[in-house]
Amino acid sequence: MDFNTFIEVIISIAIVACMGCIIKIYAATLKMKSRLDFNHFILKEKLVAAKQENSTLVNKIVLCNEINSKLIQSFFDIINKLLSLQKFIFEKGQ
Amino acid sequence: MIFMKKKLLSLTFLLLISFCFSQNHLKIIDSLKTVIFNKPSDSIKIKAYGDLCWYYRSVSIDSAFKYGNLALKLSKETSNQAGEAQAYNDIGILHYDLADYTKALRYYDASLKIRSILKDTMGMAALYNKIGLIHQNTFKLDSAIFYATKALKIYEDKNHVRYVAYIKSNIANIYRGLKQYQKALETHLEIAEVNKSINDNLGLTRTYNNIANAYLFLKDTVQSETYYLKSIDLALKYDYKKELAGLYNNYGGILHDMKKYTKAINYNTKALKLREELKDNYGITSTSLHLAGLYLDLGDFNTARNYLYEGLNLSEGFNINELTMDAYDKLASYYAFKRIPDSVLYYKQLFKSINDTIYNSRITKEVAEVQEKYNAAEREKEIQTQRAEIAEKELKLNRKNTQIIGLVSLALLLFVLGYLLYNQQKLRNKQLQKESELKQALIEIETHNKLQEQRLRISRDLHDNIGAQLTFIISSIENLQYGFKITNNKLKGKLTDISAFTKETIYELRDTIWAMNKNEITLEDLQGRISNFIDKANVSASNLNFSFTIAEALSKAFVFTSVKGMNIYRVIQEAVNNAIKYAEASNIDIQIEKKDDNVLFSISDDGKGFDFNEINAGNGLNNMKKRATDMGATIIYNSETGKGTNIILTL
Structure with a gap:
């Protein structure tokens, strides 16, 4: 085998190997992209669900805050009314 | 007899190369000069020069050369290859006419090269024919047959019957040259x-004429005479002067052989007259000697x-060795008749000398031809070697090119490979970064949710505690009222006021807890809650008529957020309470309906x-207004003294 033939054989093998590598890398890239896209999709779904839950919780907190302020106010009003009643009973008893 | 035959052959060749002779050449020349005078385009000028060369051929050979060279020069200057080929062809014909066959061949070869490039097959065929004629005239009959056959093949392919006939005629003449008279006769x-x-x-x-010649060679003088006469009749009929001159000369030769001297002199004189008219120097010389x-x-x-x-002077003047030799031979005979032995000896010596010259010349030519053939073979060999070397170099070059292409392809593939790896890594990093961002956002939101849930749990504990205490207060008051x-x-x-206030607080607390326990409130949920409220209101205000309707177009599954649902409920509750407390109304009507894309709550x-x-x-x-604003709704109060009130909440 002369030098030129040897070179040609080497180049041919290198070309074939390169083409094989390209195909393998391309396939691996596609597979990886598909896996990462799936993970991405799952995370997005979880995030959407968490946001929905958050929205529900915020609504509940809003309601809670509303009733709390009203409830405390009413509670003090009742206590005042009871104290007023107590005062009235004391005055009547004396 | 040998000279007679040679003369016949030469004459026939001259006849064959003469095309389209006309008496009006001078008129045509004048008109062509007028065309050139009008400064036409270069291509027309070249054509006119070529035509002038052609028509001057029979008038003035020098002028013909002048115009032929002008056509050649202009064709070269304007890169008009067709014109150049035609000019070479025309000049070659002029040299042929002067019997300068070497130069004629050179010009024909130059023309042939160009016509081969131009793929002008008809032009090539004409040149093959002319080259064949030169070889025929120089007695290279094998070459003559070779070129004539090439021309014949082209004309046959193109189906040119007339030209096929011409070429066949030439081939037949070659057969005659090869002494195959019968074959020549059959072809003619x-x-x-x-x-x-x-x-x-x-x-x-x-x-x-050719048939007559063939019969003559076959020694059938009767048939020969018949065909000469037929040919003469035709030439006279159509006024073919050049042919007629040759025919008279040839027929005169037969009559001479038949010893009909007077008749022969008559025809030869006619031939001489015509040839003088045609300025055919060779013919004039030949007929004079005849x-x-x-x-x-x-x-x-x-x-x-x-x-x-006269013949000797002409033949020496035009350097026609064959005819000069004939003149010397006849002069020797003349002086023999005159009984002057010195002159006989003198002309016989001259005859021998010129004969030797012609013979030597032929020998030299043949040696030169052999040498040329040898050189050609050597050159061919050298060319073959060079071709082999070129082919080998080409092969090596091709191999190198293949290797370079292979290396370039490899480099490209490596580049693609690198790019794919880089792209893969880039994609991975990008996706991981996105994933990380999403995870971070998810963690944040989940933490926030947990915190909110914790707050809600604490609030629920508080509500439960307060609810229990309020229930205890109500229970204690009621015990007091009934116990004492x-x-x-x-x-x-x-006591009644405290009890009622506490109960109202508990109801509000329950309503809110109801809303809080739901992630979302449907229209159906809202309907149930409003109905409960109306029932309770109806108990406390039994003189009032309540009506509550929901339009059928509204889906019961219509969904609101818990805050929105609570706000809607509170607005309706407030409106109904106002109607009960301040309006002194007897009828209260609650309607939920759909208008366009909105839901309308009307009290x-x-x-x-x-x-x-x-x-x-x-x-x-x-x-009510604040709640409507909070949930992004509009509220309209329609009321007029004495005409009731209508509150519309549009969502």
């Missing part, structure tokens, strides 16, 4: 039929002498109504 007879079929009278005239021979045989030595010296007979109205009123009463400008909007109206 065949051509004559073709000439007749295509009405080619000029061709037929020449063919009859007449000299006739007069010698007749014994008219003086006339013979005149023709002999309370007669003090003020005390009784205070109407037929109470005393109010003027919005006259009353102070208390917490009730403001609360």
Whole structure:
């Protein structure tokens, strides 16, 4: 085998190997992209669900805050009314 | 007899190369000069120069050369290859006419090269024919047959019957040169039929001449004479002067052989006259010597002498060795008749000398040809070696090119490979970064949710605790009211007021807890809650008529957020409470309906109504407005004193 033939054989093998590598890398890239896209999709779904839950919780907190302020106010009003009643009973008893 | 045959051959060749002779050449020349004078385009000028060269051929050979060279020069200057090929062809013909066959061949070769490039097959065929004629004239009959066959093949492919006949005629003449007279005769007879079929009278005239010659060589003088006469008739009929001159000369030769001297002299004189008219120097010389021979045989030595010296002068003047040799031979005979041995010896020596010259010249030419052939073979060998070397170099070059292409392809593939790896890594990083961002956001939101849930749990504990305490207060008050007979109205009123206020607080707490326990509130949920409220209101205000309707177009599964649902419920509750407390109404109507894409909540009463400008909007109206604003809805109060009130909440 002369030098030129040897070179040609080497180049041919290198070309074939390169083409094989390209195909393998391309396939691996596609597979990886598909896996990462799936993970991405799952995370997005979880995030959407968490946001929905958050929205529900915020609504509940809003309601809670509303009733709390009203409830405390009413509670003090009742206590005042009871104290007023107590005062009235004391005055009547004396 | 040998000279006679040679003369016949030469004459026939001359006949064959003469095309389209006309008496009006000078007129045509004038008109062509007018065309050039009008400064036409270069291509037309080249054509005119070429035509002038052609027409001057029979008038003035020098002028013909001048215009031929002008055509060649202009063609070269304007890169007009077709014109250049035609000019080479025309100049070659002029050299042929002068019997300068070496130069003629050179010009024909130059023309052939260009026409080969231009793929002008018809032009090539014409050149092959002319080259064949040169070889025929120089007795290289194998080459003559080779070129004539090449021309014949092209004309046959193109189906040019007339030209096929011409070429066949030439080939037949070559056969005659090869002494295959019978074959030559058969071919000429065949051509004559073709000439007749295509009405080619000029061709037929020449063919009859050739047939007559062939019969002559076959020693059939009767048939030969018949065909000469046929040919002469045709030439006379169509006025083919050049052919007629040759025919008269040839026929005269036969008559000479038949010893019909007077008749022969008559025809040869006619031939001489025509040739002088045509300025055919070769013909004039040949016929003069022919007449000299006739007069010698007749014994008219003086006339013979005149023709002999005239012929000798012409042949020497035009350097026609063959005819000069003939003149010397006839002069030797003349002086023999005159019994002057010194002169006989002198002309015999001259004859021998010129004969040797011609013979040597032929030998030299043949040696040169052999040398040329040897050189050509050597050159061919050298060319073959060079071709082999070139082929080897080409092979090596191709191999190197293949290797370079392979290396470039490899480099490209490596680049693609690198790019793919880089792209893969980039994609991975990008996706991981996105994933990380999403995870971070998810963690944050989940933490926030947990915190909110914790807050809600604490709030629920608080609500449960407060709810229990409020229930205890209500229970204690009710026990007090029923356990002790309370007669003090003020005390009784205070207890009732505390009990009612506490109950109302508990109801509000329950309503809110109801909303809080739901992630979302459907229209159906809202309907149930409003119905409960109406029922309770109906108990406390039994003189009022309540009506509650939901439009059928509204889906019961219509969904609101818990805050929105609570706000809607509170607005309706507030509106109904206002109607009960302040409006003195007898009918309260609650309607939920759909208008366009909106949901309308309408609360109407037929109470005393109010003027919005006259009353102070208390917490009730403001609360309703605030809640509507919070949930992005609009609220409209329609009321007029004495005409009831209508509140519309549009969502």
